[in-house]
Amino acid sequence: MPELTYREAVRDALARALREDESVFLMGEDIAEMGGSMAVTQGLLAEFGPKRIRNTPISEIAIVGSGIGAAIQGMRPVVEIMYEDFLTLSMEQLVNQAAKHRTMSGGQVTVPLTIRTQGGAGWSPGAQHAQQLEAWFVHVPGLKVVFASTPEDARGLLWSSIYDDNPVVFFEHRTLYPLKGDVPDRLEPIPLGKARVHREGEDVTVVATGRLVHEALKAAEEAGTEGISVEVVDPRTLQPLDEETIVASVRKTTRCVTAHEAVVRGGFGAELAAVIQHGAFDWLDAPIERVGAKFAPLPFAPAMEQWVVPHAEDVLEAIRRTVARG
Amino acid sequence: MATVEERAESGGRRVSEQLLKTFFREMLLIRRFEEKVEERFRAGELPGFLHVAIGQEAVATGVCAALERDDVIASTHRAHGHAIAKGTSVERIMAELYGKLEGCSHGYGGSMHLYDVEVGNLGANAVVAGGIPGIVGAALAFLMRGEPRVAVAFFGDGATNTGTFHESLNLAQLWKVPAIFVLENNGWAESTPATQQLPLPVDELARRALAYGMKTIEADGQDVEAVYLAALAAREHAAAGKGPVLLHLRTYRLTGHYVGDPQVYRDRAELKGERETKDPVELLRARLQLTDEGLAAIDAQVTAEVEASVEFAKAGTDPSPEDAAKYVYA
Ligand SMILES: Cc1ncc(C[n+]2csc(CCOP(=O)(O)OP(=O)(O)O)c2C)c(N)n1
Numbered sequence: 001m002p003e004l005t006y007r008e009a010v011r012d013a014l015a016r017a018l019r020e021d022e023s024v025f026l027m028g029e030d031i032a033e034m035g036g037s038m039a040v041t042q043g044l045l046a047e048f049g050p051k052r053i054r055n056t057p058i059s060e061i062a063i064v065g066s067g068i069g070a071a072i073q074g075m076r077p078v079v080e081i082m083y084e085d086f087l088t089l090s091m092e093q094l095v096n097q098a099a100k101h102r103t104m105s106g107g108q109v110t111v112p113l114t115i116r117t118q119g120g121a122g123w124s125p126g127a128q129h130a131q132q133l134e135a136w137f138v139h140v141p142g143l144k145v146v147f148a149s150t151p152e153d154a155r156g157l158l159w160s161s162i163y164d165d166n167p168v169v170f171f172e173h174r175t176l177y178p179l180k181g182d183v184p185d186r187l188e189p190i191p192l193g194k195a196r197v198h199r200e201g202e203d204v205t206v207v208a209t210g211r212l213v214h215e216a217l218k219a220a221e222e223a224g225t226e227g228i229s230v231e232v233v234d235p236r237t238l239q240p241l242d243e244e245t246i247v248a249s250v251r252k253t254t255r256c257v258t259a260h261e262a263v264v265r266g267g268f269g270a271e272l273a274a275v276i277q278h279g280a281f282d283w284l285d286a287p288i289e290r291v292g293a294k295f296a297p298l299p300f301a302p303a304m305e306q307w308v309v310p311h312a313e314d315v316l317e318a319i320r321r322t323v324a325r326g
Numbered sequence: 327m328a329t330v331e332e333r334a335e336s337g338g339r340r341v342s343e344q345l346l347k348t349f350f351r352e353m354l355l356i357r358r359f360e361e362k363v364e365e366r367f368r369a370g371e372l373p374g375f376l377h378v379a380i381g382q383e384a385v386a387t388g389v390c391a392a393l394e395r396d397d398v399i400a401s402t403h404r405a406h407g408h409a410i411a412k413g414t415s416v417e418r419i420m421a422e423l424y425g426k427l428e429g430c431s432h433g434y435g436g437s438m439h440l441y442d443v444e445v446g447n448l449g450a451n452a453v454v455a456g457g458i459p460g461i462v463g464a465a466l467a468f469l470m471r472g473e474p475r476v477a478v479a480f481f482g483d484g485a486t487n488t489g490t491f492h493e494s495l496n497l498a499q500l501w502k503v504p505a506i507f508v509l510e511n512n513g514w515a516e517s518t519p520a521t522q523q524l525p526l527p528v529d530e531l532a533r534r535a536l537a538y539g540m541k542t543i544e545a546d547g548q549d550v551e552a553v554y555l556a557a558l559a560a561r562e563h564a565a566a567g568k569g570p571v572l573l574h575l576r577t578y579r580l581t582g583h584y585v586g587d588p589q590v591y592r593d594r595a596e597l598k599g600e601r602e603t604k605d606p607v608e609l610l611r612a613r614l615q616l617t618d619e620g621l622a623a624i625d626a627q628v629t630a631e632v633e634a635s636v637e638f639a640k641a642g643t644d645p646s647p648e649d650a651a652k653y654v655y656a
Pocket residue numbers: 029058060082086089403404452453454455481482483484485486512514515516579583
């Protein structure tokens with residue numbers, strides 16, 4: 001099993017799809033010569049040429065919109081929005097067009113479009129370059145939403161996203177790009193809608209996404225030294241959601257913490273909490289704790305930034321609170 | 327096509343030697359400030375990431391010199407020069423880059439969000455074209471209240487490919503608001519050259535404003551005198567109630583997109599040539615026939631000012647973590 005970084009894993013899925021399938025092509029800002037602002041698409045221009053690795057002007061609404069149009073014509077475009085903050089500019093095409101063509105046409109139209117984007121704090125980029133907006137898209141019927149946290153998941157899920165016949169918003173986390181992990185030689189597609197249990201435990205379930213999966217694993221390690229056994233589950237796709245795995249886990253442990261880097265208020269944790277309380281109401285021994293960013297735009301100065309975004313200690317404290325309820 | 331371009335010289339004005347020297351000093355201050363910023367960033371002292379405007383100093387200085395104190399600007403991710411030229415001290419900008427409370431945005435903004443409302447800087451923006459509509463609105467407020475002020479948006483060639491830019495120009499012209507749209511055309515959007523982002527020649531980008539019937543004025547962005555005169559003419563037009571102006575300034579980004587950019591996409595020889603022939607500070611120095619001693623004296627002053635700004639910044643106050651939530655709402 002070769003070791004790949006998260007960045008290489010994303011690139012590997014893209015390169016394999018491009019190699020295998022003429023209908024796959026990429027569009028995005030600075031993805032060609034520069035290889036993308038996060039260096040994900042490095043080398044792809046050399047292998048596939050400018051016809052399929054298309055550098056675009058700064059036109060987020062047209063990038064997504066033209067991706068939709070090409071997808072409807074039978075291409076499988078993968079478009080990159082450099083920072084998910086700029087996905088706010090693509091919103092109209094994503095929400096009103098991509099998500100709705102299938103239904104509005106009474107099933108005539110399919111939109112096999114993948115929108116890759118990235119975000120995440122921890123490097124003082126300021127308020128407009130590190131938001132975590134994944135929950136917005138979960139609220140829109142017709143879109144699928146993926147958030148990969150490991151190299152293996154990134155590759156397998158991106159592959160499935162590209163070959164899904166629906167518009168998929170694929171989130172990558174900026175701070176995970178250098179993360180290394182074993183990835184099988186053969187690309188195994190990972191089905192959308194299947195959670196991964198990263199670690200089994202008896203006392204508390206932490207349902208975490210993105211960077212917080214790794215923070216949760218650290219917290220679980222630490223909790224273990226305190227005699228608390230923690231199960232860590234990553235839904236990996238937020239829509240469709242693997243309710244079964246998540247609910248089963250909480251029925252077993254009877255306590256739950258949700259954790260993501262996005263702000264707590266209206267975050268994906270709220271949806272998880274609702275699903276879990278409904279599915280595991282009679283099993284719950286403590287209120288579900290939600291971990292996420294504090295309710296503030298991300299300030300520049302590192303001390304303030306660190307205070308706003310959640311870390312392993314926040315997950316650990318939440319774990320302790322659920323256990324303290326007896 | 328009917329041409330509405332107007333060369334700056336047609337104003338027939340001249341700029342005094344004295345004023346040109348003032349411009350030189352400020353441009354050199356911006357240059358030394360940004361070189362220091364690059365150095366401190368590489369030394370690991372500055373959080374986040376940074377864009378410098380080395381090569382584009384004449385734009386910031388020439389435009390802001392033509393404005394009145396009450397006029398407002400919106401800046402971009404390449405913001406240091408605009409902020410200095412609009413009147414914020416290098417101390418307060420440097421303190422911002424160090425994330426200190428004494429910074430012009432009190433440590434909340436960083437390099438891409440330099441604000442200083444007192445001197446009319448309504449903020450730099452990390453979203454390309456993000457500041458342009460707000461300038462239309464500021465100008466609308468001036469118009470509605472009958473105030474003799476203008477609002478100025480800086481943005482790059484890349485920004486003219488956004489819907490935000492086009493909607494803003496259309497609205498500004500429709501309502502004839504006193505706005506100036508300063509197109510700082512360096513021919514690059516990050517790694518993307520004009521040929522990959524513009525379906526028209528890079529030097530003819532002002533034509534985009536013609537579609538809205540907007541007056542355009544053009545000048546050589548490396549020539550501070552030309553920039554200044556063009557900006558004066560633009561301000562006169564806008565302030566007289568004749569409607570907004572697109573001020574097209576062709577300029578050169580003599581460095582990477584961001585500090586640390588290896589510029590794998592850029593032709594080395596071409597960049598070298600631009601550095602040798604397009605440096606606005608050098609061009610003005612030659613024009614002023616500054617002697618080595620004359621230059622050294624000015625350089626020593628601005629360098630000392632920049633050094634002092636680093637001392638000021640380092641001695642500044644770190645915000646406490648909970649301050650993060652202080653300004654979420656008014
Ligand atoms: C809406 C949006 N898309 C993409 C980016 C990433 N980005 C930052 S600067 C830049 C290039 C801007 O080019 P231009 O407007 O010409 O300004 P310059 O950098 O040349 O000063 C890009 C694509 C962004 N900040 N905002």
